[in-house]
Amino acid sequence: MWMTRVKDRGPRLSYLSSGDWVALRQQQRKGKSRWKMVAFGKKLRETQIQEWQGYYINYKFLKKKVNRYAHQIEVGDVDRPSILRDFSRLLDCQIEKIVLFLLEQQGVLARRLFILGEQRDALLEQQEDGSKASELQEAYRGVGRDLLRLLFFIEMNAIGLRKILKKFDKRFGYKFMDYYVKTRADHPYSQLRQVFKHVGFGAVVGTISRNLSVLKDHQGSYVSIYDQPTLSHPDPIIDSINVAVHRLSNSTTFLHYVGKHALIMQEELPTPSEEGDDAEHRYHFMSLMLNLANTFLYMVNTYIIVPTADHYSLSLGAAATVCGVVIGSMAVAQVFSSVYFSAWSNRSYLKPLLFSSIVLLMGNTLYALAYDLNSLSILLIGRLFCGLGSARAINRRYISDCVPLKLRMQASAGFVTASALGMACGPALACLFQTDFRIYRITFNEDTLPGWFMALAWLVYLLWLWICFREPPPVPTEKTSSHGAKSGFLAIANDAVENGGTQPLLLNSKAKSDDGDEDEQEDNGDDELDKTQKPVTSIVSAYKLLTPSVKVQLLVYFMLKYAMEILLAESSVVTEYYFIWSTNTVAIFLACLGLTVLPVNIIVGSYISNIFEERQVLLASEIMVCVGILLSFQIMIPYSVPQYVGSALITFVSAEVLEGVNLSLLSRVMSSRLSRGTYNGGLLSTEAGTLARVIADGTITLSGYLGEHWLLNATLLPTLFICIASITATCFTYNSLY
Template identity: 70%
Template sequence: MVAFGKRLKERQIQEWQGYYINYKLMKKKVRHYAQQIEAGVEDRRHVLKDFSRMLDNQIEKIVLFLLEQQGVLATRITKLGEWQESLQQEPDISQLCELKEAYRAAGQDLLKLLYFVEINAIGLRKILKKFDKRFGYRFTNYYVKTRANHPYSQLQQVFKHVGIGAVVGAISRNLGELQDRQGSYLSIYDQPPLRLQDPIIDSMKTAADRLTHSTNFLNFLAQHALIMQEELPAPVEEEAEDQKYHFMSLLLNLANTFLYMVNTYIIVPTADDYATSLGAAATVCGIIIGAMAVAQVFSSVYFSAWSNRSYFRPLIFSSIVLLVGNIMYAMAYDLDSLAILLFGRLFCGLGSARAVNRRYISDCVPLKIRMQASAGFVSASALGMACGPALAGLLQSNFKIYKLTFNEDTLPGWVMALAWLIYLVWLWISFKEPVREVEANGTTEESNAAGAADNDALEKGATRPLLICSQDSQQRDFDEDEDPDEELEEAMPDETKKPVASLASAYRLLTPSVKVQLLIYFMLKYAMEVLLSESSVITAYYFNWNTTAVAIFLFCIGLTVLPVNVIVGSYISNMFEERQILLASEILVCVGILLSFHVIVQYTVPQYVISGLIMFVSAEVLEGVNLSLLSRVMSSRLSRGTYNGGLLSTEAGTIARVIADATITLAGYLGDKLLLNVTLLPSLVICMGSIIATIYTYNSLY
């Protein structure tokens, strides 16, 4: 295993090495503080003051070099602009080609500068987390609060790369004007970005986007998938590396995601009618809908483990189980059995292969298109959620074939069974099992995943001694050629370097910031599930809506997902920090919940629709920024393996849905009159708790 400090040094540009954050020195300094505090010769105030001063000096060194290099690039671009002006007067093909190459060379140097900023930003985050973990002072909170919001903030220069965007724009604009075919557009500002074919422009924009985390629709949408990325950026020369993958297999994974979401929500408009037709209360729809989520809690774990060995076999198993589950769901009507209905939904939940779908994208899709694949995963989920209720609204026939009844209650089961049968045949014919690295290179997946744990001294801090007391280690504390912390990391048992082996081990790696983000994810999934699952019962009681009206309402709500993400990803995320959007979205979810309560006045359709829309849209915005922040504050040991960050978030969301659906059924015993307020009350309490927790950890979300 190569320690994070060594990997950081390997990724540095050789001629700029003196201007990077001195991560090695600062790590030694943290250890020195531990020794001094243990010996009783330093107090907390002095440690905080001294470490703050050292960080300020490191950041100032980075920023001054950054400004100097920006000035050098600006001078080069100015001279190239003068050259371009002269060529417009007297065009020369050979000189135009030279000018293009000169702009590309400037773009390559800008890429180097973007990587310089990104590596320093990662190093700063790591050393702040290491300090907090070692001493428990919540130093990051203090440091970010005092430095980031100051009018003379140098920290913002590093984390927000102030000024570099202008250089990216200048090179992009001038290279765009030198393109042979510009169409009918007046300038690059009028034409779509995809028309700029020069690869250096795409590379610059990708690098800049990675620094800001979400500056366009695709980036923002892809964050919903919580597919962990490589921690350190790849060197410039590795960006163009070609990696092969099987497009049809990716498409089959996305189709599985879409069909599963359709399967989940296709019964929502009719579940209450189906329950009453079998002699149960309408609010038993909560259990019917939630049965799928109950089984998914368990299926997510074994599918995640299974995907360590294969992708094809778990997808085949998933399709067969879903086929059987939907047939059971449909036949429960003629068998007059609520138990078979529930078992059918449980079978559908046992076929949830979303963990496989996510792992396939993470492990088998090339890095250069992984963002688009992740966005496709989220889009397939969103479209499935919208199409499920819409399809239910269309299935309004009522007829019999032999002894089988086909009506609005059973048709969703029969249609989905047919869909999974067709998918199963397509999967068998077209899916290509990717070659495992263990077969190609003789290495295991775990050996590749070990690199993800390179920086985890902070997670291992609880298992290593605070102070190494040997005289030799004290003497070489600041020896430039030795790093005791890195030696300790190398000496740690192999199991501490691998992905975690159980949910309990994963839980122990969760910091307060991660726990708060998982709480937020739980909250938003709980609120959304209450809104969607009880919609048929609530609207029938208050407004006498039929199945078609409920289906149209749910379809319209589901259609807001992609447009909302376009707005947030393309505009709002450029104007505000993710943590600001996070807190604002939580507050809006809370407002939506408050507006949904039925108080003294008559409950009206506009009140229900507007409050539901505010709640749902705010929760969708919240999900994107929540998962983006979660991927940033989560341990790198959770980036791969069975018990990864995606599985933890899936489990949090699935458990939220289970509890929400159970709440609906239990509240039904109090009567339809109280159902709305009783189910909204837990949502409100959890939402307010998440807002308080977010404020408490706000400055650590940086």
Template identity: 65%
Template sequence: MVEFGKKLKERQYPEWQRYYINYKLMKKKVRQYVQQSQEGTQDRRHVLKEFSKMLDHQVEKTVLFFLEQQGHLAGRLRALGEKCEALIQPNDLAEVHALREAYRDLGQDLLKLLNFVEMNAIGVRKILKKFDKRFGYRFTDYYVTTRSNHPYSQLQQVFRHVGIGAVVGALSRNLSVFQNHGNSYLSIYDQPISALALQDPVIDEIKDAVERLTNSTNFLHFLGQHALIIEEESPRPSEEYIQDQRYHFVSLVLNLVNTFLYMVNTYIIVPTADKYSMSLGAAATLCGVIIGSMAVAQLVSSVYFSAWSNKSYFRPLVFSSIVLFFGNTLYAMAYDLDSLSILLIGRILCGLGSARAVNRRYISDCVPLKTRLKASAAFVSASALGMAAGPAFAGILQINKSFFGITLNENTLPGWVMAAAWFVYLLWLWISFKEPSREDEESHIGETSSGGQAEEDAVKDGLTQPLLLSSRTSEKFLDEEAELEIDESVESSEDSRKPASSIVEAYKLVTPPVKVQLLIYFMLKYAMEILLSESSVVTAYYFNWTTSSVAIFLALLGLTLLPVNVVVGNYISNMFEDRQILFAAEVFTCVGILLSFNVIFPYSVAQYVSGAFITFVSAEVLEGVNLSLLSKVMSSRLARGTYNGGLLSTEAGTLARVLADGTITLAGYLGQGLLLNVTLLPTLIIGVISIFATGYTYNSLY
């Protein structure tokens, strides 16, 4: 414990101490304001004015020091540049090495400065949130709006660090001079950005720090955000060692294959669910119940699979495969048994076999940090490909034969094919999966618990004693401190660091911004489920589309996910903030819904397809930025454990699918002619509500 505290102390910058935002002082002032407000001795207007003035002073102090240090770095860069030009013998390895080391030292100082800015940015966020919670006033909206949008904004220097790009660019260019890439590029400006990562490790670190502060991202980061695998904090070397020991590539592949097959299983029946329902004597719109019954069961399975993954990964995956095998077999046999009940039982079993919580937890717990981003992106890609492949397979399975009294047609083949796929997967899983050892993890947890008090003591003074930590680590400390103060109970500090132990406790950690993001996630999943699940019924009624036509349409929609994320991740997210993209995507989702209404007669294919395309693509974009913001505003206590942020989002999305499919079935009683408009109306209402909710919490989403 002493050793752990000593390491934290070594990371402090005592020479910069007075330039950090005095988080402890501002926290003390907030307490005084609350007390005075309760006693009625302080005017609210005076409180807002005084606190604004104090925060302005703290921000200004930090910004002026940052600009001063930035100038020093620029001066050192200029001096080093002059030495390079004066280098008489460019082949003198000793001189070249000395200059390169000088540039690397400068890079380390730049990284130190970026971490200084990051710590203060987190401090500003946290004190604003604390003020809003404790004083009961939306001060954040006022402060961020008036300060960040002003032409002389100092707040923008904290959150966007305007001008630092020139220093980063000069440093990168000069380091590239001393690095032999073995290519023909004349300078860094002639080569792709991805090639710069090969130059020097310090450039990678600086690039990551810049991205955290500017909301800059790329396709891999943006796609990985869909998985909502929250990094609780930067891992210590011991954690990285444990993850390396537990990591097994084939086991990761098996988790990804499970993800792919489950998404195929979910959507392979969509083009034919209405016809299967009619063949069993039910209405076509009962397809909503058939599709949604899987989601109903998933509401339960997400919880027990999440809890089960605390003890094992192999056993829940085996159980999942067995349940899905029997579920699909029953789904296929329902046709010959002429039983709608067996069909529904089969789909419920498929839902009970949903192991997505295990897939996500395996990536979060067992994949090393250096590989985790790619694994998260692969998880999302597997889901997207499964979503597209499911309807495509349904379009291919167009035969009508009978063997030994078993009918093979477009209704039953999806069940038989998926049963065979899960049987083969089960054999592969049994032979190849390697259960990660949990001994190292348990011993590490014990060490973490014993070192927890030293960690808390080292940071209890807030930002007046800064540490060179990652944003997630720093935010975690401040989150815990805020939670302890807001909760006036006698809960121990150790308990405050533990994951939520129940769904009720997890819900207590859900703040208004988190609630809004979960509402948005609910909305986008509701809209997508309405669009996909009723597509076969709507297109058959209005356009007489065949099963193959519906399958092609749904497959093409599913295939848009990856290219859309390429565009958003590489371009749009680098030009706009996440909250701006979020708001725009919500608006476009509602525009797509409005365009899909049948208000013009005759209803055309062009109108339906364009409305569906806008809705689906907008929802895809919305999902990425929504989960990105959700991971930022969510408490660090929801980063792991059974009742984690991934489970909350999964439950919200699954509930949306259940209600959407139920809406389709209920609307079917009004007739297929009214089905489209009746199901789109609640979708539009939820979309509009989410837009207003976003506006309400807009300035908290940064």
């Protein structure tokens, strides 16, 4: 490997050749480099770069200090304020050591790039052959690999710092982490932020990227990466660096932001070795398109009846507010279908998708026939069948298992986009069904046509699925599925979440026994690794892994889905009562709300999320949802169209923004064991959202007994209460989202 070295540049860097780097990543993907949280100190020492040993966080020393503080409190030698001051000083010194070394190494890399720049200029002037240019390109890649090693160094220190803060809180019952993050992270001279967020490597990455692009065609015309942005990533090493920098700096793009809505976790760092990803041989483009088509059709199926559900209920002799039960019955069945479809996907993808299509075909047929049978029961059974056919768990799981890592974010974004388009197209299609005729005693009108149309759509989809879908080959049992694989420091990061409890354990005998055995556990931690890495096998086991941060994020997700369902499901009843809107007007209004999803995501994903922290956007969005709810109440003055439309727009858009950052944070704080298996994080979030819809639709129907003039305020009161509760809970866990 050709390499340029710089003299007198401080601590020397150890370089990995391309082959060594690929071998290391392959070893990590296969699970040979395994981690356990109790063995973090040992693993930190084993993975340290020898020349940099003195610059890592001294985790073992800090852990001993925590144990010593515990003993001192027990014997009464020191008070708690003194411990807080002393431990804060120790952490400040550790962080300062890391940051100053980081700045020094940035200078080393900059110096190397400066010398390589001189060699590049000489090469371009001499117009030599391509072999010299190839050597220079490899030298730039060498700098990129060392930059990745430096990012790994930062990540290991960030994990160690986060773990020792959680250990301190767990041992003493303090909220020391809240205090420390609040006082250090928001300071204008914050060194903590340098470790966790902004690492300042953009200029280095730009230099490497630009020069690799120049050297790729050094004899031809010069094309700048600034003029042609597509040239900014000419080498896989640049993609790897950008992923690592984005993780640390909280920077994102529209594609990544939208993809996070799917809660499909991106757990591995892309490297040149990813070309051998296990999912590569399981990937089939047409099967992926069929999977996304299923997502789109199901969302159309969900919202196509919203503008006409109240009128359909009245035609069958029920109250208009029974539309809440009609709409919500689909969500009731989805609570159960999500579980068995998630379990079924462990064995097959084609069979559950075929079953889903058949059940949805039957459900929509029953929904349409209920009019001529004059049976509300048939109507509800049809909607229950539609819910039993919900295959969203399959849709998520297929992307996780069968799409290569390099395409997984695009597929996740496609999943979210298909859902958003389906949500907008459903009400829009209802506008086209304003007709009334009969064929052989079967009525086709605005109430029944949504059912007949969706039945036909699922029949066509069923045939397309049967002909074109390719069942992916099974994953060998000795290998971990792509969405469950852990590599290097990412495994530690997820395990830190899993084992970083916050409940107080102030010096009871069990705590003392655990700490006394901790060093021994560090030496034998790998023996129990397989147990800690296995997916959970029940809802109860999954619940036990939920930390306070995860529970709060699930509450936030419940709140936003509840608020959106109240807004959408009662829109036809509310607008007809106050404004005498026709079905067409309601459908156009709902379609316009749905069409705001993608533009809002573009703005947030491309701009807002790169300016503010996700936790800041989260809290601001919750407050805006609360504002929208407050503006929706009808108090004293006559209710007007501008008030309703304006408040609905604020609530809906704010909830959409909230969903993106909420699921992004949820994927980051979720336990590693919840990223795979039947009872995974995607299933938990789906269940939380579905339960919110069920309760919201039930609230609409129950509120209808008070009369339509009370419906609006009666449904908004619980929505406001849940929103305030989620804002309060977010404030209590705000600093744990850092």
